[in-house]
Amino acid sequence: MDKPKNRETRTRIVYSTYYRVHPDDRQKFVDAVLPHLEYTAAQPGCVFYVFAADLLDPNVIHLSEGWENQAALDRHNTSEPFLKALREVMENVRILDRQGQKYEIASQGAGDPPGGTEGFGVDGES
Template sequence: MAQPKNRETPTQIVYSTYYRVHPDDRQKFVDAVVPHLEYTAALPGCVFYVFAADLLDPNVIHLSEGWEDQAALDRHNTSEPFLKALREVTENVRILDRQGQKYTIASQGAGDPPGGTEAFNLDRDD
């Protein structure tokens, strides 16, 4: 049985990308990527795969993805759900700007804020 994935799962590759889409095409972008999100997140070797709307600009969408290794990323990049979403976006959505970075991780550790997670009152009952 596979171990459940979490943010402590060893991650060798991380992508951080943002897309600025034409306001009239935002929903087309969302409709193209949502169907493959759960599929991709469940792929062997995918640690996380998350699209999120920018809090300040509704036409900016951020993608964060983490992969255990290059082989897992390659499987994703050649999967039919990914290729379908990519085709739908490139054919139907006006991308006004896109910037992405690939990070190869040499070491990994907790990313707690200064003072630890106690500052977030995670044990509150309210």
């Protein structure tokens, strides 16, 4: 059994991608990717896998994904849930723009702002 994922889980590969979809196709995009989100996030080697709507443009959807290693990413990229979602998006959604970056992480540390978050009510503090 895999250990629970938390912010100390080593992430070696990160993808950051955004999709600008035609306004009439936004729900089709959501419907295509939604079924495989929990499946993917639960896969061994997946640290995080999140789609999020842009706060300024409802037709932009961001994907952030983190993987422990290339083998885990390769398993995901050949899994039936991923391939099904990809097919549905490619066949039914007009993607007006897409840009993505792959990052290979050499080191990892806490992502708190300089000076930390004490006094800001973060992590149950008041």
